Amino acid sequence: MRRQVKQMLFAVDIGNTNVTIGVFEKDSIITSFRLNTDTNRFAEEYLLSINSLLSLRNINVNDIDSCVICSVVPPLTPVFSQVSVDLFSVNPLIVGTGIKTGIKILYDNPKDVGTDRITDAVAAYNLYGGAAIVVDCGTATVFDAISANGEYLGGSIAAGARLSADALFSKTSQLKRVELLAPDKVIGKSTTLSLQSGLVLGNVYMIEGMVRKFIEEMGGDPIIIGTGGLSTLFSNVTNIFHHVNENLTLEGLRIIYNLNI
Numbered sequence: 001m002r003r004q005v006k007q008m009l010f011a012v013d014i015g016n017t018n019v020t021i022g023v024f025e026k027d028s029i030i031t032s033f034r035l036n037t038d039t040n041r042f043a044e045e046y047l048l049s050i051n052s053l054l055s056l057r058n059i060n061v062n063d064i065d066s067c068v069i070c071s072v073v074p075p076l077t078p079v080f081s082q083v084s085v086d087l088f089s090v091n092p093l094i095v096g097t098g099i100k101t102g103i104k105i106l107y108d109n110p111k112d113v114g115t116d117r118i119t120d121a122v123a124a125y126n127l128y129g130g131a132a133i134v135v136d137c138g139t140a141t142v143f144d145a146i147s148a149n150g151e152y153l154g155g156s157i158a159a160g161a162r163l164s165a166d167a168l169f170s171k172t173s174q175l176k177r178v179e180l181l182a183p184d185k186v187i188g189k190s191t192t193l194s195l196q197s198g199l200v201l202g203n204v205y206m207i208e209g210m211v212r213k214f215i216e217e218m219g220g221d222p223i224i225i226g227t228g229g230l231s232t233l234f235s236n237v238t239n240i241f242h243h244v245n246e247n248l249t250l251e252g253l254r255i256i257y258n259l260n261i
Contacts, residue, residue, distance in 0.1 A: 007025065007026055007066075008023055008024065008025050008059075008063050008064040008065060009023070009024040009064070009065075009067070009254060009257060010022075010064045010066070010067040010068075010084065010090075011023070011067075011254060011257070012067070012068070012080050012092075013070055013071075013116060013119070013250060013253065014037065014069065014070070014073050014076050014077065014080060015037060015072060015116065015138060015139065016037060016072060016073060016138075016139045016140075017037055017138065017162070017229075018034040018035065018037055018138075019035045019076070019080070020032065020033075020034050021034070021035070021050065021250075022250035023054070023057075023059055023064065024250075027254065029247055029254075030057075031057045032247055032250060035049060035050075037073060039073065039075045041079070042079070043079045043080075043082040043083050043086065046083050047086055047087050050083060051087060061087055061088060064087075065088070066090055066093075066261075067084040067088060067092035068092060068095065068253045068256065068257040069081065069084070069092045069094050069095065069253075070095040070115040070116055070249070070253060071094070072114050072115065077094060080092070093256075093257055093260055095118070095253070095256055096115060097111065100260050101118055101122050101259065102122060102126070102150065102255075103121050103122050103152050104149075104151045105152045106153055106154065107154055113152065116136075117134075117142060117144050117152075117155065119249050119252035119253055119256060120134045120136060120227060120248055120249055120252055121134065121144055121146045122252040122255050122256055123245075123252030123255060124144075124146055124223070124225050124248065126252075127248075127251060128225065128243065130148045130222070131145075131146060131147055131218060131220050131222035131223070132145075132146045132223045132224070132225055133211055133214050133215070133218075133222050133223070133224050133225070134146070134225050134248070135207055135225070135226050135227070135228075135231070135241070136227050136228040136231075136248075137160065137203070137207075137228035137229065137230035137233075137234055138160055138230065139160050139162060139163050140157050140158065140159060140163065141158045141160045141161075141203060141206070142155060142156070142157050142158075143155045143156040143157075143210055143211070143214060145214055145217075145218055146222075156214075158210075160203070160230070161180055161230055162180065162230070164198075164203075165180065165195070165199050168199075175195065176191070176195075178192050178195045178196055178199070179196075180196070180199060180233065181196055181200065182196070182201060182204075182233065182237045183200070183201065185197070186201055200233065200234070200237070201237065203230075203234065204234050204238050207234065207240060208238055211224055223242050224241050224242050224243075225242065225243045225245060225248065226240075226241040226244040226245075227248035227249065228246070229246070231244050231246060
């Protein structure tokens with residue numbers, strides 16, 4: 001009997017800290033997971049990890065018939081392209097120049113915008129409609145503004161909580177690594193609580209202030225969307241987000257792939 005094709009899409013978001021991977025069956029995400037970003041790993045090593053994780057989730061690699069990749073780590077782009085060819089026998093769609101996104105980029109130099117930021121903008125506009133501000137809480141805390149007409153207006157980039165924590169640990173003699181948790185009070189009574197106050201609450205209040213200024217400049221009533229690995233932690237402290245969607249970039253990749261087939 002001929003095997004029925006399930007139309008599964010393998011979506012890969014290669015970030016500076018994590019590689020976030022999602023599998024879609026038609027338009028629904030059925031699983032997602034993260035791997036550490038490591039430019040020293042070979043394609044075969046990533047392939048083995050991915051194959052094992054898919055197997056644990058009862059996903060047959062033979063059912064995956066398409067792949068889309070966005071990357072802000074250029075050395076890993078060909079690595080995951082090779083993984084796609086070797087594991088799924090599929091040449092991936094790589095988000096970049098010449099790819100249809102449905103978004104008009106109003107940056108001074110459109111090529112300077114990270115593909116992950118454009119992918120987030122595509123997802124925000126298509127999933128939530130109208131003007132939006134995306135706050136990606138990852139290695140960096142990145143703000144992106146999208147107009148009601150589907151235009152990428154630009155944004156802002158600040159050091160993220162984990163990056164700040166690493167810098168404090170590596171550049172000081174007496175400060176230690178701490179778990180990123182939100183303390184009950186801003187005034188910390190210990191070094192650990194003081195660090196958590198600055199790293200977590202400091203980022204949250206920066207986000208709130210930046211979002212207010214974005215709204216002033218954009219006008220109207222944009223939807224505020226939180227994404228990235230720390231978005232859930234921050235959303236427990238602030239009500240600034242209308243939506244928190246940790247799979248926003250993966251959803252954007254799915255939309256972009258569908259626009260280009």
